[in-house]
Each structure stands twice: as structure tokens, then as C-alpha cells.
Amino acid sequence: METQRETMDTVLDEDMTEDVTLIDDEPDTASEPDTPDDLVFELDELNVYYGSFRAVRDVDMQVKSNEITAFIGPSGCGKTTVLRCFNRMNDLIETARVTGNLHYHGVDLYDRRVDPVEVRRRIGMVFQKPNPFPKSIYDNIAYGPRVGGLAKKGSELDEIVETSLRKAALWDEVKDRLKDSALGMSGGQQQRLCIARAIATSPDVVLMDEPCSALDPIATARIEELMQELKDEYSIVIVTHNMQQAARVSDQTAFFSVEVSSESDTRTGILVEFDRTEQIFSNPSDERTENYVTGRFG
Amino acid sequence: MALTSSIGVGGQHARKRVEASLTGSGADVAGGGFRILLITGLGVAIFFLGAVLWSVIPDGIGYISDRGSAFFSERSSTRSAEFGIFEGIRGTMWIGIFVVVFSFPTGIAAAIYLEEYAKSNRLTRFIELNIRNLAGVPSVVYGVLGLAIFANRLDGFFPGSADRHLGSTTAAAGATLAILVLPIVIITASEAIRAVPRPLREAGYGVGATKWEVTRHHVLPYAAPGILTGTLLSLARALGEAAPLILVGGVTGRLGPRSGLFELEQLGEQFTALPLQIAELAKQPANSGRWTDATAAAIVALLAVVIIANTVAILLRNHFEKKRG
Numbered sequence: 001m002e003t004q005r006e007t008m009d010t011v012l013d014e015d016m017t018e019d020v021t022l023i024d025d026e027p028d029t030a031s032e033p034d035t036p037d038d039l040v041f042e043l044d045e046l047n048v049y050y051g052s053f054r055a056v057r058d059v060d061m062q063v064k065s066n067e068i069t070a071f072i073g074p075s076g077c078g079k080t081t082v083l084r085c086f087n088r089m090n091d092l093i094e095t096a097r098v099t100g101n102l103h104y105h106g107v108d109l110y111d112r113r114v115d116p117v118e119v120r121r122r123i124g125m126v127f128q129k130p131n132p133f134p135k136s137i138y139d140n141i142a143y144g145p146r147v148g149g150l151a152k153k154g155s156e157l158d159e160i161v162e163t164s165l166r167k168a169a170l171w172d173e174v175k176d177r178l179k180d181s182a183l184g185m186s187g188g189q190q191q192r193l194c195i196a197r198a199i200a201t202s203p204d205v206v207l208m209d210e211p212c213s214a215l216d217p218i219a220t221a222r223i224e225e226l227m228q229e230l231k232d233e234y235s236i237v238i239v240t241h242n243m244q245q246a247a248r249v250s251d252q253t254a255f256f257s258v259e260v261s262s263e264s265d266t267r268t269g270i271l272v273e274f275d276r277t278e279q280i281f282s283n284p285s286d287e288r289t290e291n292y293v294t295g296r297f298g
Numbered sequence: 299m300a301l302t303s304s305i306g307v308g309g310q311h312a313r314k315r316v317e318a319s320l321t322g323s324g325a326d327v328a329g330g331g332f333r334i335l336l337i338t339g340l341g342v343a344i345f346f347l348g349a350v351l352w353s354v355i356p357d358g359i360g361y362i363s364d365r366g367s368a369f370f371s372e373r374s375s376t377r378s379a380e381f382g383i384f385e386g387i388r389g390t391m392w393i394g395i396f397v398v399v400f401s402f403p404t405g406i407a408a409a410i411y412l413e414e415y416a417k418s419n420r421l422t423r424f425i426e427l428n429i430r431n432l433a434g435v436p437s438v439v440y441g442v443l444g445l446a447i448f449a450n451r452l453d454g455f456f457p458g459s460a461d462r463h464l465g466s467t468t469a470a471a472g473a474t475l476a477i478l479v480l481p482i483v484i485i486t487a488s489e490a491i492r493a494v495p496r497p498l499r500e501a502g503y504g505v506g507a508t509k510w511e512v513t514r515h516h517v518l519p520y521a522a523p524g525i526l527t528g529t530l531l532s533l534a535r536a537l538g539e540a541a542p543l544i545l546v547g548g549v550t551g552r553l554g555p556r557s558g559l560f561e562l563e564q565l566g567e568q569f570t571a572l573p574l575q576i577a578e579l580a581k582q583p584a585n586s587g588r589w590t591d592a593t594a595a596a597i598v599a600l601l602a603v604v605i606i607a608n609t610v611a612i613l614l615r616n617h618f619e620k621k622r623g
Binding site for chain 2: 018082087089091094101117118120121124125127131133134143147148194197198200201
């Protein structure tokens with residue numbers, strides 16, 4: 001355990017030389033288009049391709065800070081694909097390519113100078129299935145701060161671990177077994193651990209890709225409750241298959257759908273409607289949205 | 299009342315129908331035949347394994363207990379009662395060291411590059427395909443390669459051996475077998491790395507780890523048991539090879555006077571190995587002396603070496619699997 005931490009620390013020291021900002025030379029924000037402070041993401045004509053196949057077409061959207069933005073829509077409509085653009089997770093897929101603009105606080109996330117590793121330290125992610133590291137509960141939380149150089153001393157790390165677990169409403173359940181393997185926890189606990197892990201690097205945004213799809217209703221309710229608490233500090237974007245969940249938790253909702261091209265027989269995801277959640281569910285302006293939220297389609 | 303009784307009658311009928319359909323099917327002939335076939339396969343394998351052990355172990359153990367430690371510490375001899383396998387053990391040991399020192403790091407590094415860093419394009423697939431083919435190349439061919447490169451071109455692959463015009467050195471033999479197992483190490487390590495679940499990598503990248511950190515902290519620890527098992531099995535294979543050693547120029551008679559087990563100078567000297575000694579012993583006349591027993595004893599020694607390598611592989615794998623949780 002101790003030796004492991006030491007080797008981690010040496011890795012950390014190398015990393016400390018890295019610049020803390022996304023871009024080496026700070027861009028002149030004055031020259032950028034005016035971005036209201038409460039906007040986290042601005043998408044303009046965003047297209048995502050896998051090889052020559054266009055998976056998502058022309059997405060325009062503005063994600064506000066300290067709100068929960070939900071992506072809903074049928075399978076294959078590209079909501080997860082768009083979500084994974086927000087923290088450059090699509091970079092891991094070799095054939096994936098993004099065109100159009102995706103600005104994060106006015107900075108083009110797909111600028112060549114942007115370091116995806118720095119992006120992911122600011123924009124955390126929670127995945128569909130709980131995926132804790134096969135390490136202790138403590139090390140799961142401490143890993144991000146360690147590689148990110150957020151804590152130099154063990155006591156600082158202890159503090160980060162405790163705060164993150166408290167925010168994820170997990171501290172009381174695990175405080176006596178921090179050294180136990182995270183794999184011994186229940187599915188719901190594991191997912192809350194993953195949320196704690198995502199917020200341990202003090203991100204600004206937390207992306208959630210169907211975080212409750214592998215959980216039972218009680219664990220789901222706990223996570224939804226947690227999201228409401230977290231939105232004071234973080235902006236949250238959540239992909240969900242569950243329309244009730246979107247209606248319950250989110251402030252804004254984006255409805256994606258699939259456009260089937262009759263000539264080439266390809267399926268492309270499109271953003272049909274993006275509005276306040278009440279609007280989407282009570283008075284949608286697009287007929288396709290209405291059909292979906294009333295259960296007549298999808 | 300009438301209603302319940304009619305349900306009772308109907309229920310009785312239904313019970314008979316259901317019972318007939320549940321119990322009526324005949325014996326599963328095809329399934330039974332298949333099962334017999336499988337058991338036969340297992341039986342044949344166990345029979346021949348047992349035959350090998352039965353024909354070797356009693357004679358071998360008998361010979362070893364007659365000779366005592368002298369069998370392991372004496373050098374080769376023309377008399378069956380005085381034969382010792384010290385030189386073979388030494389050669390096999392050096393071959394093992396070459397494989398561990400050269401093949402393991404090189405092969406694992408190549409596997410990490412192919413799986414984690416290389417772009418998956420045509421060139422990468424071509425290289426992977428060829429490594430697979432190389433793993434299937436007969437060991438004799440590697441012997442020719444070792445003879446041409448390490449023994450002839452590089453004059454025995456050890457400083458000083460060129461002056462004595464000695465190409466067939468221990469170093470040349472070790473290098474040849476290191477090359478022989480390299481593709482196997484790459485393939486098994488690649489497969490172990492490929493088996494690392496994608497969500498684990500994504501979790502690492504998701505909290506802002508770099509590629510190197512994800513590889514070092516998550517991929518390699520998870521793949522370690524598989525990598526270790528594969529590499530140690532390839533070590534066992536190298537220790538058992540005879541054909542390439544014959545081509546590189548292994549000696550079957552008594553070697554020079556060097557006697558230590560760990561003398562580096564031995565790398566520049568002529569070599570033999572346990573498999574070569576077994577082949578040589580087996581060629582001796584069966585009806586004079588105790589050559590058959592000596593052969594069996596040498597086989598027992600080689601089997602012990604290989605079993606030890608495999609046991610270490612299993613223990614290490616269990617250790618690392620426990621660590622990964």
C-alpha cells in the first residue's frame with residue numbers, strides 16, 4: 001500500500017510540471033464571442049462521424065451552469081455520442097471525428113492546443129455501468145486527485161476522499177472500510193462511489209451516461225436525490241432512457257431522434273427539440289417530441 | 299359447489315395431459331453419444347500421460363536414488379553409472395536466463411505498443427498477423443536462424459569467442475531460444491492486454507489520467523496474471539526445446555573444464571542442455587550398462603524443471619489475481 005502510494009507520488013511529481021490551464025497560452029477572451037457567464041457548453045452545428053458514417057448531425061445547444069440538462073431519445077439517436085464529445089471521450093475511438101463548434105466557457109474544446117487530459121479533469125464522467133477500479137474504496141477516490149496533482153500530502157488526500165464521499169452521500173456507509181475493495185460494494189453504492197470519484201477532481205461539470213440503468217428503484221432514487229444536491233456546485237448533463245427521470249430531475253431537456261435516410265439506409269441522430277424541461281413535457285413545440293413524451297413513439 | 303367440482307375434474311384431466319407431455323420424451327441418444335465421445339477423448343489423453351510417467355518415473359527415481367546428488371553435480375561420462383547432468387542443467391539454466399532477460403521485456407513491450415499505442419490500421423494488422431505466423435514457425439527453422447546469425451555472423455554472440463573461432467556458444471543458444479519464444483510472448487501478452495475491460499480504461503481516462511497512467515496503473519495490473527502465465531509457459535517451452543540447439547551446435551559429450559554454475563565466462567564456451575543430453579542418452583545401447591535408467595532420470599530432471607516453471611506461473615497468477623480483486 002505504502003509503496004504503491006510512493007510510486008504514485010513520483011508519477012505525480014512529473015505531472016506537476018504540466019500547465020494547469022487547458023491551453024498553454026491563454027486565449028484572449030475579449031476576442032471570443034460574448035459568452036454569458038452561466039453558459040457551460042455552446043454547441044454550434046456539431047457533427048460526429050465514425051469513419052465516413054455520420055452518427056449525429058448539426059446539433060445546436062446551450063448548456064447552462066448549475067443546472068441539470070437531460071438528453072432523452074430512442075436508442076441509437078446519438079445522445080451518448082454527443083455527451084462523450086463534452087469531455088473528449090470520443091477521442092478513444094480511433095475512427096471518431098467531430099466537426100462544428102463545441103465551446104466550453106468560450107474555449108473551443110476541439111482546438112488542437114487543448115489537452116484532452118486537462119479537459120477530463122474539469123469535466124468528470126459517470127458511466128452507464130458502475131466501473132470502480134479494482135482497488136480500495138479510498139484509492140478509487142484518491143486516484144484522480146493523485147494523477148491530477150491536487151493533493152501533495154496524505155492528509156490533503158484524506159480530506160478530498162472524505163469530502164467527495166460525503167457529497168456522494170456514501171461517507172457514513174463506508175467510513176469504516178475505506179481500505180476494503182470497492183468491488184465488494186452493492187451496485188448502487190458502486191455507482192455513488194463513481195460519482196464521488198468523478199467529483200474528487202473538483203470538476204466543473206459532471207457528465208452522466210445513463211447512471212441508473214443498472215440500478216434498482218431505491219438506488220436510483222438516491223442518485224436522483226444526490227444530483228439535486230450536486231447541482232449547486234456542478235453543472236450536470238445526464239443521458240437517460242427514462243423519461244420520468246428526465247422530467248423529475250432536469251431543468252433543461254434535449255430530445256434527440258433518429259433520422260433514417262431512405263436512399264442510403266443510414267441512421268443519423270438529430271436534436272429535435274431543446275427547451276426547459278416543463279416545456280418539453282407539457283407543451284412541446286415539435287410533434288415528434290410530443291409523440292415521444294406521450295409514449296406514442298419510441 | 300358444482301363449480302369447484304367441475305374445476306376438480308378439469309384439473310384432473312389437465313394433470314394427466316401435462317404429466318404425459320413432461321414424462322413422455324425418450325432417451326437423449328445424441329446427447330449420450332456425445333458424452334461418451336468426450337469421455338473417450340479425456341481417457342486417451344490421461345492414458346498416454348500416465349504411460350509416459352509410468353515408463354519414466356520408477357526407473358528415473360531408482361537411478362537418481364542410487365546415484366544421489368552426484369547425478370546432478372557430475373559432468374557427462376561415457377560410463378552409464380557415472381553420468382551426471384550438471385552441464386545440461388547449467389545450459390538449460392542459462393537458456394532460461396536469456397529468455398527471461400531478453401524475451402520477456404522485449405515481448406511485453408512490443409505487446410503493449412501493439413495494443414495500446416499503435417493505430418489499428420493495415421500495417422498494424424499486417425504486423426500482428428506475421429507475429430502469429432512466426433509463432434507457428436517450426437523450431438528447427440529458428441535453429442538455422444540462430445546458426446546463421448548468432449553462431450556464424452556474430453561469432454558466438456560473446457566477446458572473445460570470435461578469437462577462438464567458437465560460434466556455438468551458450469550465448470548463441472540462449473539468444474536463439476529467446477528469439478524463438480519472442481512471438482509467443484508477444485501474442486500471449488497482447489491477448490491478456492486486450493482482455494482488459496473497456497470500462498476500466500474509460501474510468502481511468504474519465505478522471506483525467508494520461509495514456510501512460512492508464513496503461514501503468516490500470517491496464518498492466520489487470521493484465522498481469524495473463525501476461526505472467528503466458529510468458530512463463532513460453533519459458534517452459536524454451537527449456538524443453540532440443541532441435542534448435544542441435545543446429546546451433548550443442549555438444550553432447552563432455553565439455554571443457556569450467557565447473558561453476560554461475561560463471562559468466564560460460565556464455566562464451568560450448569554448451570549442452572538437458573533436452574540434448576536426453577537425446578544423447580536415449581541413443582546409447584539399451585542392453586549394456588544403465589543407460590535406460592540414466593535417460594529416465596534425465597527426463598525426470600527436465601520434467602521437474604518445467605513443472606517448477608509452471609508452478610511458479612500459477613502461483614504468481616493467483617497472487618496477482620488476488621491483488622486485482
